[in-house]
Amino acid sequence: MDTVLEALRQAILSSSLRPGERLNPGDLATQLGVSLMPVRHAIQLLAAEGLVEVRPRSGTFVASVSAREVRETFEIRCALECLAVExxxxxxxxxxxxELRRLRDAMAKVPRSEADRRRHGKDNAAFHLLFLRAAGNAKLLEMYAGLRAHIQIAGVHAGDQDWRSRLAQEAAEHEDIVRAVEAGDAAAAVEAMxxxxxxxxxxxxxxxxKKNGSAD
Ligand SMILES: [Zn+2]
Known part of the structure; x- marks a missing residue:
């Protein structure tokens, strides 16, 4: 049952199943060589994670995200992470x-395969979570988890051809954060974040x- 869940989650996060695509549980069961029940169960769990949308009388779809949702999520994310790093x-x-330096160095390497790319995503999430955990405020961590920003990031990255071109910039930004933290300069760390x-x-x-074909 866990392997069905993991297979579907990976298919969504890697965009093999595209945002907005209709999911047919019967077809998925056939493709995965399992019965309908574990597929239905996995879909329920993915809906709770926000990766799929169950629309009554319409069907089950891979969740899609709008630019407005990204901006709204990141506005809150920025406030929470600046507080965390401070x-x-x-x-x-x-x-x-x-651990912070290890993650920074790992992310500075250019991903060459799909596995590298997934690892990069995990390292980035771990880098940011490290500050949230170290801040020692359980409410802050809870609010951050509720944003599910990692799902949006993964979903957009998976379909974004320009992503690689921003890697050097991302690495420089992570470096600025680590330097400020090493210097014990909270104000500079907040600014860098x-x-x-x-x-x-x-x-x-x-x-x-670009992906949705319009501004929204
Ligand atoms: Zn980052």
Whole structure:
């Protein structure tokens, strides 16, 4: 049952199943060589994650995202992450700093395969989560998880051809954040985080507009 869930989740996050595409549980069961029940169960769980939309009397679809949703999510994300990094600067211990540098270096390498690309996405999520965890505020972490920003990022990246061209810029922005944190400069760390998230937001919103074929 878990493998069905994982197979469908990966198909959506890698855009093998496209945003807005109708999901036919019978066809999916045949493709995966399983019965209908685990597919239905997986769809329920994916709906709870926000990856699929169940529209009554219409069907089940891969969730799609609008540029407006990306901007709204990132506005909140920016506020939460700036607060997190401000608090985290004083709280990070030596092993967390080592992990931060490891993630920064791993993400500076250009992904060559689909597996690399998935790892890059995971490393980026881990990099940002590290500050949220270190901030030591459970409510903050809860609100961040509720944004499901990682799902939007993965979904847009998967279909965005320009993504690779922004890697060097992303690496430089992560470097600015790490440097400010290492220097113990909370104000500079907040500014670097704000620049990084604002720029990511505009890149993603532009990619969504291009994909959806219009501004929205
Ligand atoms: Zn990042």
């Amino acid at each position: 608090k985290a600067v004083a709280a990070l211990d030596a092993s967390e700093l080592v 704000r620049r990084h998230i604002t720029r990511s937001c505009e890149s993603l919103a532009a990619a969504v507009e």
